[in-house]
Each structure stands twice: as structure tokens, then as C-alpha cells.
Amino acid sequence: MRIIHQLPGRLRVQLAKKEVQTWSKKQVEASARRTAFIYSANYNEVSHSLLIYYEHQVSPDEVLTALSEKIIQQSQSLVRTGINVVGMLSISLLAEKYLANRGTKLSARSLMAMNLLANINLNPDIFKKGLSQLFKLKPTAESLTAVSVIAAHLTFQPLTATIVMIMSGLSDYLEQMTSRQSQNFLYSSARKNSKIIHRVENETVVDVPLAKVKSGEIIAFYTGEKILVDGEIIAGNAVINEASITGEYQATIKKKGASVYAGTVIESGQIKVKAEKLGSQTEEAAIYRLLAEAETNKSKLQKSADALAQKMVPISFGAAAVTYLVTRNWLKAVGILVIDFVCGVKLSSEIAILATMNHFTQKGIVIKGGQAIESTAGIKEVVFDKTGTLTVGKPVIQKVLTAADTSQDELLRAGAYAEQHASHPLGRAIVAESEKRGLEYPSLQITDEEVITGYGIIAKKYHETDTVIVGALKLMRKYNIQGFEQISEQYAELSNAIYFAINQQALGIVLISDRVRPAMARTIQQLKDLNITKITMLTGDKDSAAVEVAEQLKIDNVKSELLPKDKVAYIKNAERDHPVMMVGDGLNDSAALKWSTVGVALGSHASDAAKNASDIFINDGRPEVIADAVYASQKTMRVIKQNYAGVLGFNASAILLNFNGKINPVIGAFIHNGTTIGVILRSLLKLH
Structure with a gap:
């Protein structure tokens, strides 16, 4: 090379x-x-x-x-293994023939020792791990394999030993291949999410790819975003969730001079950070965190299978000892050792989970381990956020209503000033309309902006002295701002309305329209067909806007004008009766996503807080994938239980047949390893 x-x-x-x-x-x-x-x-x-x-x-x-x-x-390594396997089979066949003709003299014992060394060379790790764990009195599946191969040589069964090693190696190879494939998809999925970062250039914020940022440059981060560099805060303050780094659930208040770390999330506030560490280090760390979380977050069934598999190891040794004591037949005892439950029991769940993860990642889904799959299979209620989830999340301005002495351009200019850092779709619609009209507005410093989650934004120093308030009607009432009745007598009945004020004076009302996501109605019907007994909408929007969307999608259970804490309260209450899936995309959904049985962040536009809080992240935002996730999870659990029963049934039968002398260790090895390989192939084919 x-x-x-x-x-x-x-x-x-x-x-x-x-x-x-x-x-x-x-x-x-x-x-x-x-x-x-x-x-x-x-x-x-x-x-x-x-x-x-x-x-x-x-x-x-x-x-x-x-x-x-x-x-x-x-x-x-692959070529060398292939050569070794062919060589070992040839040597073992010749040894069997030699034993048949010459008996078990000294030369035969030497031949057995050489054959054992050659078998050890096929997979030294099995003997190293297996025997070391056996000496510690904590035997594993490797211990069973190592002891059965050694016992087969002591009883002059070289072909049996070699077949056990080859089939055990084939099972390991298929498991590793599936695991590598899953990792490849996870790497690809992580890399597809191109990271854009806000670089500060001469007090102007410019969006650039993370790969173009250099150490020492100033980066801005806003509410709901994930911090993508390690560095020091040089301006602003924020409440930052550092659980991914420190493990502490409680968020930390960070001010000028404090250090921040890649992977943490801003819950509220805005900061400017001088980048110190970035690029491959932080991106690579993020990928490995994703892989580690997905691989270690096992389902309850996987944990039960692992525990049972470990308990079966000493039982297998005990069964072999009892068999010898009863029959005085070493061959039957070896046969018991080669028929163990461990590999099949563990792989019946692990390979099925990995195969399903592969299925998900090919469809643009990142799923965080087996627990998420098992939990998804048992879901009975699916709860949707409205804006950006049930709807496309790209609203446009439908109508602009202004106070008597205010023009539309004045209102939009003030609104764009306040919303220029917003990640919410409604805020982006205001900025987009302002830019479409060619309106210019001052740059908003992060220290002059206050985000009130679930209510709106307060932006100070507009034209040096003015304060702009943009948000829901409840925010205006909180600050006792009057005058919206004069702008529109029907303002209280307007759906998708955003209210604007400046210096405690009503400035105007903007009506926003947003359309339902294509295929969402079909997705909801598919969920009902999958025995999801309840579909719910939770939204902070007014009741009229919520009902309008609910009627289109045939959603009966609608809760509107909710704060983030109200969504959490609903989720907690619902989970007393049944498992709940929450689907959302915004910062205000993140707490509900975390508290739900399964949290789903929908779309690449989803806030980093929502992605972090979720168990499943659907990158491309296609809603039909939600139903696919439920269906695939239900199918996975069925396949696991069927595999589990098959492994126990076939291996138990093989042990009885071996004990009664109906089969020899070679056939036993074929049954045991064939069952294990069958579990792997069935999972891969059935869940492809």
C-alpha cells in the first residue's frame, strides 16, 4: 500500500x-x-x-x-483463516483414519497433542478467555468450548474437536459481521448529519460547515442547540445541560470565562465561545458516544438472555459430570459439553436487535439500542407535537395585521430583529418574509435576547433603546400589553397568530399558515392498524389551530395551549396506564421526549435538545417511518421469542439424544452450532 x-x-x-x-x-x-x-x-x-x-x-x-x-x-486474516480451516479438516480426517488403523498408542497420543495445538491456533482467544474464566470459577461460553475441545482430544475424537471449533468460529464470524455492518450504518448515519455552525466574523454571524472552523475562532450558540466545540465563553450566559459529559442531570449556569464542551446542550440563553478543540476530535467522540450508547443500551429481554446464558454454563458442566458418573462414558460427557445453550440464547436476541438496527439506519433512523426496540414494540399510545411534527414545520405568513400607526414592513423588521436567532419554524417564517421583502434590521447581540420557552422572545436595544416582544398572546398578557382588540376585534379567535409589541405597546398580529405533512394521515392509520389504541396531539398553539389539524388527521384526543411542563405532566399521567411514544422536534418537546417510554425526534431540523432526549431519531423526517419503527420492533420481539424457544427446544432434544446414545458428539456439535447459525440467519433474513 x-x-x-x-x-x-x-x-x-x-x-x-x-x-x-x-x-x-x-x-x-x-x-x-x-x-x-x-x-x-x-x-x-x-x-x-x-x-x-x-x-x-x-x-x-x-x-x-x-x-x-x-x-x-x-x-x-480472512485468507489465513480459510487456509487454516481447510488444513485442520484435512489433518483431523487423517488423524481419525490413523486412529482407526493403529489404535490409541503413544504415537496416537502425540498426534492428538499436535491436533489440539493446531485447533488452538484456529482461535486462540477462545482458549485464553475460556480457561482464564474457568480458573476464576466464572465459566463462560468460551470455557465450555475450550473444555469440550480438550476433552474430545483426550477421548481421541479429533474430528469432533475440529468441527466444534469450525462451527463455533462460523457463529462468531456471522455475529461479528452483523455487528460491523451495524456499526457501518451508524457511522454513515452520523456523518450524513452535516453540522452547520455560527461563526462570528466582525460582529456578524455567518453560518459555515463545522469542518471549516479553526481553533481560536469565535462561535455563537443559541437556545436549544448542541455545542460543537470545546472552548471558553467570551460573551453571554446560558443554562447548559452537561449530562452527556459529566453525568449530572442538573443543568449548569455558565457565564463569561467558563469552559464549555462539545456534546452539551444549551437549554436557554446564548453565548459566544472561543473554539479550542474541534474537528475530528469532537466529531469522532460524538460518533463513538452514539455507538457506545446504542450497543450498551440492551433491552430487558437481552439482559435476561445474558443472565440465563451465564447460568446455563455451570449447568452444562454439571450435566456433563452427571452423565459421566451415570454412564461412565467419556464420549457422552463430551457430547453434553459441545451442546450448550449459551451462544444460541444470547444470539437469539442480540442478532435480531442488530439486524433491526441495520434496517432502521438504512431508512435514516438512529435508534439507541435494544431497549428502545423492545419498548417501541409495546407502545399503546402515540403522542404528537403539532408544529414541525404533524405539520411540515415550514409555515408561511398568511396575513399581517398592524396597529393604526404601524406599517407591515415596520412590524416585520422588528419581528425579524427579535427572531433572527430563532430555531422555531414560526420564527424562521418571520425572518424569511422580512428577507423576501428586502428589509434590513440591526444585529441582535446574544446578551440582549431573552428566550421564554413556550411563550416567546424579548429582544432589547432595538434601535438602541426599544424593546421588542414577540410571541403568544399569553406572553402579552403576562406583561400586561393591551391594544390588540383595536388591531383585530376577532384576535382571540385567530389560529396560528403571533403577537408583536414594542415598548409595551401593541404593534400587530401576524397569521401563520402551516400545512399537514404529506403521508401523516396514512401514518396515523397504520399506527391504529398496529394496535396503537390512542393517538394524541399536544401543542402550545391555540385550540382553534389544533382542532383544524386534528380534524384533517382524525385525531380525537387534542390538548392545546400547553407549556412544556404541561406536556410532561400529560406523559407522566398517561404512562400510569400504558407505554407512551412521544414524537416531537422542538426544544419545548425535549422534556416530554425524555419522560416518555419512547421519545422520537422527527426531521433533520429537530433541535439538538430533542435529538439528545430522544430514543429514536428519524433524520429525513418521513412520518411513515414511525409506523415502520413500530411494526419492525413488534416483529423483532416476535422473532426473538421464536428463536429463543427454538434454541432451547433443539439443544434440549440433542442433550437427551446424546445421553441415550442416539447421537455422537459430532452430530451434537452440528445440532448445537447449526441451531446457533440458524438463529443468526433467521434473524438476518426475517428482519431484512
Whole structure:
């Protein structure tokens, strides 16, 4: 492997034919992309050249070293394993023939010792881990395999030992292959979410890709956003949730001079941060956190299977000992050892979970482990937020109503000033309409903005001295702002209305329209078909706006004009009766997402707070995937339970047949490992 051409962030590498002779184009590319700092790979099978794009902070030598580990070593390992397997089968067959002709003399014992060493060489880890755990009196599945192979050699059964090793290795390979495939999809999913960051240039905020930001530059972060760099606050203050870093649930107030860390989330406030650490370090850390969370967050069924599997190990040893004491037949005792429940019991759940995770990630879904899948399978109520979830989240201005001495442009200019940092769809609609009209407005400093979650925004120093208030009618009432009756006698009945005031004076009302997401009605019907007994809408909007959407989607249970704490209260109360899924996208949904049995963040536009709080993140925002997630989860749990029953049934039958002398250890090994392989293949095919 050598570099034949290079540019910053781009390399073309020449691979020797022997290095990848057994690999397909897709295998080479997928293996290269598994390297954290490589985000694109294209392999030419004719010239054996690999074109890669990587993060420019990494040196070419580091890239070459990583590629060597990922491609050459794995490729050579696969070829070497294949040669060893064929060689071992040949040696074991010859040993069996020798034993049949010569008996078990000294030369045969030497042959058995050599055969055992060769079997150990097939997979040294099994013997190293298995025997060490056995000596600690904490035997594992590897312990059973190691002891059964050694016992088979002591009883002059070399072919039995080799078949046990080969089939055990095949089971391990299929499990590792599935796990690697799942990791590949998770890496791809994480990289698809292109990160945009707010860089401050001469007091002007410019949105740029994170990859273009350098250490020492000033970055702005706003309410609901995830901090993407490690650095120091140089202006502003914020309440920051650092649970992903410190593990502390309580949010922390951070001011000028304090340190902030990538991966934490701003619950309220705005800050300017001088970037210190960024790029590949923080992005790579985020990917690994995602993988670690997904792989360690096991379902209750997985945990039960793991616990049962561990309990079955000493039972298998005990059964083998009893078999020998009763029958005085070493061959039958070895047969009991090779038929263990451990692999099949564990893999019956683990592979099914991994296969379903693969299914999800191919559809643009990141799911955080087996617990989320098991919980989703049991959901009885699905709760939807309205704006940005049931609706497309891209509202447009329908009508502008102003006070007598105010023009539409004046109102929109003031509104855009207040909403210029907003992540909520309604705020973005105001800014978009203002820019469409070519209106200019001052830059809002983060220290002059106060976000009141669930109510609106207060923006100070508009034209140096004025204060603009934008939000719901309840915010205006809170500050005792009057005069909206004179703007519109029917203001209290208006749906999707945003109210504007300046210096305690009513400025106007803007009506916003938003359309229901395509396919949402079909999604809700599909959920009902999947035995979801209740569909609910929770929204902070007025009742008239909520009812309008609910009627289109045939949602009977509607709760409107709610604050974030009201949504949490509803979720907690509902969960007393049944498991609840919450689907949302905004900062004000994040607490409800966290408290629900399963939280789903819908769409790439979802706030970072919502993504962090969720168990499932649907990147592309297609609502029909929600029903697919429920269906796939229900199917997964059915397959796991069926696999579980199959493993117990087949292996128990094999033990009885072995005890009665109806089968020998070779057939027992085939039944046990065949059942394990069958569990893997069934999960992969059934859940594809």
C-alpha cells in the first residue's frame, strides 16, 4: 500500500492485488469508511487504487496506517483463516483414519497433542478467555468450548474437536459481521448529519460547515442547540445541560470565562465561545458516544438472555459430570459439553436487535439500542407535537395585521430583529418574509435576547433603546400589553397568530399558515392498524389551530395551549396506564421526549435538545417511518421469542439424544452450532 497522489484532505492510494484479492469493491470501500476521519472512499477494481477524502486535520501518514489496519490485516486474516480451516479438516480426517488403523498408542497420543495445538491456533482467544474464566470459577461460553475441545482430544475424537471449533468460529464470524455492518450504518448515519455552525466574523454571524472552523475562532450558540466545540465563553450566559459529559442531570449556569464542551446542550440563553478543540476530535467522540450508547443500551429481554446464558454454563458442566458418573462414558460427557445453550440464547436476541438496527439506519433512523426496540414494540399510545411534527414545520405568513400607526414592513423588521436567532419554524417564517421583502434590521447581540420557552422572545436595544416582544398572546398578557382588540376585534379567535409589541405597546398580529405533512394521515392509520389504541396531539398553539389539524388527521384526543411542563405532566399521567411514544422536534418537546417510554425526534431540523432526549431519531423526517419503527420492533420481539424457544427446544432434544446414545458428539456439535447459525440467519433474513 502506497500513496500515489495527495492533496489536502484527499489521497489516492495504490493497493497491491494480493492485499485485497478476496474483497469486493463494496467491502474495500466500507472498510475504509469505518475509519473515523475518512468520510468518502471509492475503489477502482481495475487499477486497485483507492480514492479517499478525509478530515484535513489528519496527516496522510495517519490515514495510511489506519487503512493498513482496516484493509490489509483484515483481508489477510480472512485468507489465513480459510487456509487454516481447510488444513485442520484435512489433518483431523487423517488423524481419525490413523486412529482407526493403529489404535490409541503413544504415537496416537502425540498426534492428538499436535491436533489440539493446531485447533488452538484456529482461535486462540477462545482458549485464553475460556480457561482464564474457568480458573476464576466464572465459566463462560468460551470455557465450555475450550473444555469440550480438550476433552474430545483426550477421548481421541479429533474430528469432533475440529468441527466444534469450525462451527463455533462460523457463529462468531456471522455475529461479528452483523455487528460491523451495524456499526457501518451508524457511522454513515452520523456523518450524513452535516453540522452547520455560527461563526462570528466582525460582529456578524455567518453560518459555515463545522469542518471549516479553526481553533481560536469565535462561535455563537443559541437556545436549544448542541455545542460543537470545546472552548471558553467570551460573551453571554446560558443554562447548559452537561449530562452527556459529566453525568449530572442538573443543568449548569455558565457565564463569561467558563469552559464549555462539545456534546452539551444549551437549554436557554446564548453565548459566544472561543473554539479550542474541534474537528475530528469532537466529531469522532460524538460518533463513538452514539455507538457506545446504542450497543450498551440492551433491552430487558437481552439482559435476561445474558443472565440465563451465564447460568446455563455451570449447568452444562454439571450435566456433563452427571452423565459421566451415570454412564461412565467419556464420549457422552463430551457430547453434553459441545451442546450448550449459551451462544444460541444470547444470539437469539442480540442478532435480531442488530439486524433491526441495520434496517432502521438504512431508512435514516438512529435508534439507541435494544431497549428502545423492545419498548417501541409495546407502545399503546402515540403522542404528537403539532408544529414541525404533524405539520411540515415550514409555515408561511398568511396575513399581517398592524396597529393604526404601524406599517407591515415596520412590524416585520422588528419581528425579524427579535427572531433572527430563532430555531422555531414560526420564527424562521418571520425572518424569511422580512428577507423576501428586502428589509434590513440591526444585529441582535446574544446578551440582549431573552428566550421564554413556550411563550416567546424579548429582544432589547432595538434601535438602541426599544424593546421588542414577540410571541403568544399569553406572553402579552403576562406583561400586561393591551391594544390588540383595536388591531383585530376577532384576535382571540385567530389560529396560528403571533403577537408583536414594542415598548409595551401593541404593534400587530401576524397569521401563520402551516400545512399537514404529506403521508401523516396514512401514518396515523397504520399506527391504529398496529394496535396503537390512542393517538394524541399536544401543542402550545391555540385550540382553534389544533382542532383544524386534528380534524384533517382524525385525531380525537387534542390538548392545546400547553407549556412544556404541561406536556410532561400529560406523559407522566398517561404512562400510569400504558407505554407512551412521544414524537416531537422542538426544544419545548425535549422534556416530554425524555419522560416518555419512547421519545422520537422527527426531521433533520429537530433541535439538538430533542435529538439528545430522544430514543429514536428519524433524520429525513418521513412520518411513515414511525409506523415502520413500530411494526419492525413488534416483529423483532416476535422473532426473538421464536428463536429463543427454538434454541432451547433443539439443544434440549440433542442433550437427551446424546445421553441415550442416539447421537455422537459430532452430530451434537452440528445440532448445537447449526441451531446457533440458524438463529443468526433467521434473524438476518426475517428482519431484512
